[in-house]
Amino acid sequence: xxxxxxxxxDQMLAEIYQTRLELAGHEVSVVHDGLSAVNKIHxxxxxxxxxxxxxxxxxxxxxxxxxxxxxxxxDIKVILLTNISKAEAPDTLxxxxxxxxxxxVELSHxxxxxxxNSTLGLADQPAS
Numbered sequence: 001x002x003x004x005x006x007x008x009x010d011q012m013l014a015e016i017y018q019t020r021l022e023l024a025g026h027e028v029s030v031v032h033d034g035l036s037a038v039n040k041i042h043x044x045x046x047x048x049x050x051x052x053x054x055x056x057x058x059x060x061x062x063x064x065x066x067x068x069x070x071x072x073x074x075d076i077k078v079i080l081l082t083n084i085s086k087a088e089a090p091d092t093l094x095x096x097x098x099x100x101x102x103x104x105v106e107l108s109h110x111x112x113x114x115x116x117n118s119t120l121g122l123a124d125q126p127a128s
Contacts, residue, residue, distance in 0.1 A: 002046070002120050003027045003044055004027070004028050004046050004047065005031065005046045006028060006031070006049075006050045007032075007036070007037035007049065007050065007051045007055060008050070009032050009055045009056060013104075032055070034058025034059055035057040037060075038058065038063055041076065042073065045072065046076060049076055050078075050079050052080075052081060054084065059090070061092050061096065064078055064093070064098060065096060068096050068097065079099055079115070080101045082104060083105065084103070086103070089101070100119060
């Protein structure tokens, strides 16, 4: 089981992600804006953060930049999960480390737990 923070401003989508990951055995916290994401990630110290790029208060790339410049957040694994194509993504992402960039419309909800488990090196463990 991994600790995961989801930062997604679409509450219905966040609930779907949370349910899928909890069914896969993970402990999931959800926030709906970038500032809350930074605070929750610092509080929980998750194994993985799923960040939307377009959120109120701070965008996902701003959240990622804050993580990477902090001692506590520099090594947290991050998956960017957004509706922005990679070609349209902010240039600042080029200098920030993240594990995966996923465009939401290209993701079936059933794939999410497998992608998370693979990213965390848990691919050999079956989802329950």
